[in-house]
């Protein structure tokens with residue numbers, strides 16, 4: 656079936672308003688992989704459109720999409736793929752989480768930039784924990800070191816919402832995040848950002864495995 660080619664870009668060749676909002680919906684609904692190729696690719700390559708997407712996403716931060724059952728573009732929405740119960744090794748769980756992860760391309764690109772420029776700029780915040788792309792099951796411990804005396808802001812989010820925002824003392828910049836209550840911390844990919852007050856954030860990601868507690872305990 657031939658699909659009508661919709662207008663995704665504006666006259667200047669950037670994402671139009673409806674493309675930007677479709678991208679934000681895709682982030683919130685965990686459906687990045689179903690975005691039209693043209694939108695996906697453009698956002699990947701265009702800094703100003705990425706910025707617009709992030710801006711709209713933060714405006715819609717409080718919007719709860721979890722009860723949405725239908726979407727004008729994505730159609731019927733069904734619940735998340737569940738990790739099968741008979742997985743016993745953490746390695747295979749991590750592998751599956753990575754396969755199913757809804758990555759946020761604009762964050763992924765920032766992560767790549769960080770790696771690229773690591774040798775050029777000395778980061779003002781040193782990360783002791785969490786480890787890059789590690790799997791955590793009950794809690795994750797953040798531990799940063801900095802020479803600065805400015806407080807460190809720490810934000811953690813998954814594709815649905817911001818799950819933590821806190822401020823840490825620069826002399827003891829550590830925080831233990833418990834994956835509790837269960838429904839606030841679904842299994843999957845999480846991004847974190849840490850920044851000195853007023854500074855540029857550093858970004859990282861990790862995976863959470865937090866199986867639903869059995870109803871009949």
Ligand SMILES: [Zn+2]
Nearest residue numbers: 669670701704
């Ligand atoms: Zn653009």
